[in-house]
Amino acid sequence: MARKYFGTDGIRGLTNKAPMTAQMAMQVGMAAGAHFLRGDHKHRVVIGKDTRLSGYMLENALVAGFTSVGMDVTLFGPLPTPAIGMLTKSMRADLGVMISASHNPYADNGIKLFGPDGYKLSDADELAIEALIDGDVAPADAPDIGRARRVEDARGRYIHFAKATFPDDLTLDGLRVVVDCANGAAYQVAPTTLWELGADVIAIGVSPNGKNINDQVGSTAPQVLCETVVSSGAHIGIALDGDADRLIVVDENGRVIDGDQLMAVIATGWARAGTLKNGGLVATVMSNLGLERHLSAQGIKLIRTAVGDRYVLEAMRGQGYNVGGEQSGHIILSDYATTGDGLVAALQILAELVRSGLPASELLHRFDPLPQLLKNVRFKGGKPLDDATVKAVIADAEGELTGKGRLVIRPSGTEPVIRVMAEGEDAAQVEAVVDRICNAVTAAAA
Structure with missing residues (x-):
């Protein structure tokens, strides 16, 4: 069943425009x-947010909604998304909420929900909530209306948690x-933890x-x-996104290191x-594909999923x-967190850097990525991937790349766009393959 409000990561959109x-x-x-x-216990929801102007408005509206049905609300203020997952579970809350649109511009905002186990909600829970949004929810009787309060030490709790993921026998002394x-x-x-x-x-x-937020700064x-x-003259640079569930690293030479290289470092x-x-x-x-080949040489399997951290998890x-x-750079380390945590992932990278004694440029370049x-091909309607000519062009491309590369073609889940990705050992061949497929999709959609 298609979801009406929830996307791949909560509800998100332009503030003061439906649905946000x-x-x-x-x-x-x-x-x-x-x-x-x-x-029959007293129910509690915890709420955190990023630093967007609209966070105040949405926070107050959520408090009104939760308290009206009898839930007590605990407010944390600005905290990373993974902190909300962690605190939802550690505080025995029934529900956690993060108000954030992640790496989007400030005018956007979103609502992410966590269950009592600290994980983002299942499809079934989201569908059930959508049905209630469009239906009638009975408010609590006057004596049962919930209360709201702020917890001032939430940042300290998360800092303590993050530090505990760093090896006890190491320090970052001497590292800029x-x-x-x-x-x-x-x-x-993040600065305090480091x-x-x-x-x-x-x-x-x-x-x-x-x-x-995210304006000419951050992981994007x-x-x-x-x-x-x-x-x-720093040894390494760490970039988080607006809600700190993503990580991108920069080596001492100013070179950007993406999530594939970081996952290779952590996994090995x-x-x-x-x-x-x-x-x-x-x-x-x-x-x-370079990541897959590198891991294989180390005897490590690579399991691939559809695009989206929920599928990875x-x-x-x-x-x-x-x-x-x-x-x-959305890296999930499930020994520590229930969702991607940019700071915790960064601490694992820093631990490897300290242990190795190598410069970041050497440690973090584990493989040469294939071209x-x-x-993206935008179309107005129909299903261009079902066109016989498009199928034939894709089949030819797959045959051409067999043993030398990969082809991934998928429709966007949020807009009328076909995404065409190819990689291989020959950059010119990769570009030619992508262009042929894009041209065929465009012609079929005309």
Whole structure:
């Protein structure tokens, strides 16, 4: 059954436009609260947010919705998304909420929901909540209306948790680290965590004003980080996104290191230490073939899933793996967290850096990625991938790349776009293959 409001990562959109309005936030609070009113105990929901201006509006609307159906609300203020997952479970809450649109511009916002186990909700839970949003939710009787309060030490709790994931026998003494917090949710916790572990910290993207989240800073815009690492003589740079569930790293030369290389470093390090479960790593179909070949040479399996961290996590939980992620830097380490955690992943990279004694440029370049090209073809309607000519062109391309590369073609789940990705040993061949397929899709959609 198709979902009406929830996308691949909660509800998201342009603020004050449907569905991201104060009215909808209140309805979500009422619906989600009613859905999780189970048993006769006093029910609690915890709420965190990033630094967007609209966070205040949506937070208050959610509080109104939850308290109106009888849930008590605990407010944390700005905290990373993974912190909300962790605190939902540790505080025995029935539900957790993160108000964030992740790496999107400030004018967007979103609502992410976590169940009592700290994991994002299942499709079944989201569908049940959607039905309640569109239906009637009975408010609580006057004596049963919920209360709301703020917890001031939530940042400290998350900092303590994050530090506990760093090996006890190591410190960051003598390491100069530039951390870019994207003017987002981790602007206080990330620099503090690194400093308490001994690093010489240079922090950028730590002056949020409600409108500058992800604005020329963070994991999707690492240019300032690259420049700062080189100019300051830092050993490494760390970039988080607006809600700090993604990580991109910059080496001492200002070179950007993507999630594929970072996952290779963590997986091989954990395999060496005997802590990599099931001898494998879970990644999506978009991860580079170079990663797969590198891991294979180390005796490590690569399990591929559809695009989206929820699919990575499903495979990890279902098949017993503890490392997974995406090329974009969304890295899930399930020994520690229930979702991607940019800071925790960064601490694992820093631990490997300290142990190795190598410069970041050497440690983090584990393989040469194969040439990879992704193009999007927008269409107005129909199903161009069902066209006979398109199928024939795709079949020819697959035959051409057999043994030398990969082809991934998929429709977008949110817009009328066909995504065409190819990779192989010959960059010119990859470009030619992608262009042929894109031209065929365009012609079929005309």
